[in-house]
Amino acid sequence: xxxxSLVMPSSARYSANQLPLLELAEVSQAVQKKEISPVELTxxxxxxxxxxxxxxxxxxxxxxxxxxxxAQRAEAEIMRGEWKGPLHGIPLxxxxxxxxxxxxxxxxxxxxxxxxPATDAQVIxxxxxAGAVLLGxxxxxxxxxxxxxxxxHFGPARNPWNKAHITGGSSSGSAAxxxxxxxxxxxxxxxxxSIRLPAAFCGITGLKPSYGLVSARGxxxxxWSLDHVGPMARTAADVALMLQAIASYDPQDFxxxxxxxxxYPSAMEETTSSLRLGVAPEFWIDLDEEVRSAVxxxxxxxxxxxxxxxxxxxxxxxxxxxxRCEPYAYHQKYMAQQESDYDPETLRRIGSGSDVTAxxxxxxxxxxxxxxxxxxxxxxxxxxxxTPTTVTVAPSFTELQAVPDQLRRKELVLLRNTRPxxxxxxxxxxxxxxxxxxGLPIGLQMxxxxxxxxxxxxxxxxxxxxxxxxxxxxxx
Numbered sequence: 001x002x003x004x005s006l007v008m009p010s011s012a013r014y015s016a017n018q019l020p021l022l023e024l025a026e027v028s029q030a031v032q033k034k035e036i037s038p039v040e041l042t043x044x045x046x047x048x049x050x051x052x053x054x055x056x057x058x059x060x061x062x063x064x065x066x067x068x069x070x071a072q073r074a075e076a077e078i079m080r081g082e083w084k085g086p087l088h089g090i091p092l093x094x095x096x097x098x099x100x101x102x103x104x105x106x107x108x109x110x111x112x113x114x115x116x117p118a119t120d121a122q123v124i125x126x127x128x129x130a131g132a133v134l135l136g137x138x139x140x141x142x143x144x145x146x147x148x149x150x151x152x153h154f155g156p157a158r159n160p161w162n163k164a165h166i167t168g169g170s171s172s173g174s175a176a177x178x179x180x181x182x183x184x185x186x187x188x189x190x191x192x193x194s195i196r197l198p199a200a201f202c203g204i205t206g207l208k209p210s211y212g213l214v215s216a217r218g219x220x221x222x223x224w225s226l227d228h229v230g231p232m233a234r235t236a237a238d239v240a241l242m243l244q245a246i247a248s249y250d251p252q253d254f255x256x257x258x259x260x261x262x263x264y265p266s267a268m269e270e271t272t273s274s275l276r277l278g279v280a281p282e283f284w285i286d287l288d289e290e291v292r293s294a295v296x297x298x299x300x301x302x303x304x305x306x307x308x309x310x311x312x313x314x315x316x317x318x319x320x321x322x323x324r325c326e327p328y329a330y331h332q333k334y335m336a337q338q339e340s341d342y343d344p345e346t347l348r349r350i351g352s353g354s355d356v357t358a359x360x361x362x363x364x365x366x367x368x369x370x371x372x373x374x375x376x377x378x379x380x381x382x383x384x385x386x387t388p389t390t391v392t393v394a395p396s397f398t399e400l401q402a403v404p405d406q407l408r409r410k411e412l413v414l415l416r417n418t419r420p421x422x423x424x425x426x427x428x429x430x431x432x433x434x435x436x437x438x439g440l441p442i443g444l445q446m447x448x449x450x451x452x453x454x455x456x457x458x459x460x461x462x463x464x465x466x467x468x469x470x471x472x473x474x475x476x
Contacts, residue, residue: 019044020181024238028086038089042071045091049182058157058176060096062136070133086241088131094187096137099218107220108140108152110341121218130245139173142346144222147411151343160474165394168198174232175202185233191222193418196430200389200443203432206232207239211425212257215250223326226422236460240264267454268461277309278382283417288392294434294442295388305462318423321364328353375424379449389430389443429456432469
């Protein structure tokens with residue numbers, strides 16, 4: 001009797017050291033063509049994690065054994081002709097706010113350090129259905145309540161471009177892991193900029209989808225009304241493949257919305273020549289000059305790829321009543337018994353919602369809904385609004401920790417340009433558009449109308465075809 005092997009041949013094109021540095025879209029095609037094995041990719045990522053995570057602290061939990069089992073299963077399925085799609089056999093990782101059955105979900109807090117959920121978050125179910133290999137759970141700012149990534153029970157993640165600098169938060173580990181080649185893509189969450197800020201600081205691509213496009217069921221919330229779940233990867237093409245897998249109406253998620261079906265990898269290839277760009281000068285106020293120069297250079301390129309730009313006006317000021325009140329409401333179930341397990345600064349932030357009255361919350365919530373309706377009018381004039389993602393490059397830990405009482409104020413400055421678009425619920429993507437003289441990445445933010453992820457991905461992809469900032473990799 002003759003037995004035929006279902007094992008893929010080893011890749012001859014790339015060394016084990018090169019594999020983690022490839023883009024998701026590239027390895028996806030190679031896996032589909034059976035040129036690279038999911039097991040090879042997984043082993044390469046696990047080796048990268050073992051080498052770099054002790055210094056970068058991007059992962060809280062590494063699920064090496066189950067990841068290799070998932071990779072072996074994916075390889076066998078693909079060899080049998082049962083390819084599930086672009087994420088099949090691709091090693092990814094998820095922010096440790098997403099509940100994972102049988103794997104601890106900590107939110108980077110002592111409060112949940114031993115919490116092992118019985119069921120998966122919906123986004124985890126979607127990734128598993130797509131055949132992705134899950135490498136583990138990624139670090140974050142404790143309970144996602146911060147833009148620095150500094151505070152957490154397991155210590156902060158560090159920026160692969162310069163370990164003395166922050167990654168930004170709260171999806172700190174997600175950005176660090178992607179930038180350092182520990183995974184090909186990661187899931188982040190964004191309540192005020194927590195996908196886009198670390199994406200900008202770590203030189204990767206991060207998309208905050210429209211509110212309700214990706215289910216947040218099973219995600220430990222910061223603020224239900226403002227939380228978004230989205231993909232982080234090296235390129236717009238990579239992000240499009242991930243979004244295709246996770247974007248879906250979830251009837252069991254109260255906040256999930258129905259959107260017209262879009263195939264994002266195809267939408268990304270659409271022409272951008274007719275797009276009208278908007279530039280809001282309010283987002284350029286108090287901008288670091290290196291950030292200004294990089295974003296202006298990117299804008300010059302984008303004008304040649306579109307119908308040009310015009311000035312629009314949009315305030316960076318937002319009311320924080322909702323985002324103060326909702327975390328306080330959620331954490332009541334823990335605070336009575338575990339108040340001492342919170343970091344004192346996290347506890348202070350949560351407690352800031354205690355003085356919000358019911359009438360104040362209702363008024364603020366109604367105002368937010370009104371703003372989400374009114375913003376649609378601006379998008380009758382333009383298709384995409386361009387802004388710097390952040391006002392400065394990633395600060396150092398020393399700079400942010402010098403005066404602890406000033407940390408929150410400094411975080412709010414970092415989040416100034418991203419925060420308004422959570423209030424509006426609009427899709428926004430950050431792409432790398434340059435580097436400071438000190439070698440730190442700079443991000444450009446593109447924001448579209450509700451449900452126009454395809455347009456944003458097309459513009460980001462077009463820009464990345466005419467620039468090479470996204471191809472730069474840290475020397476970690």
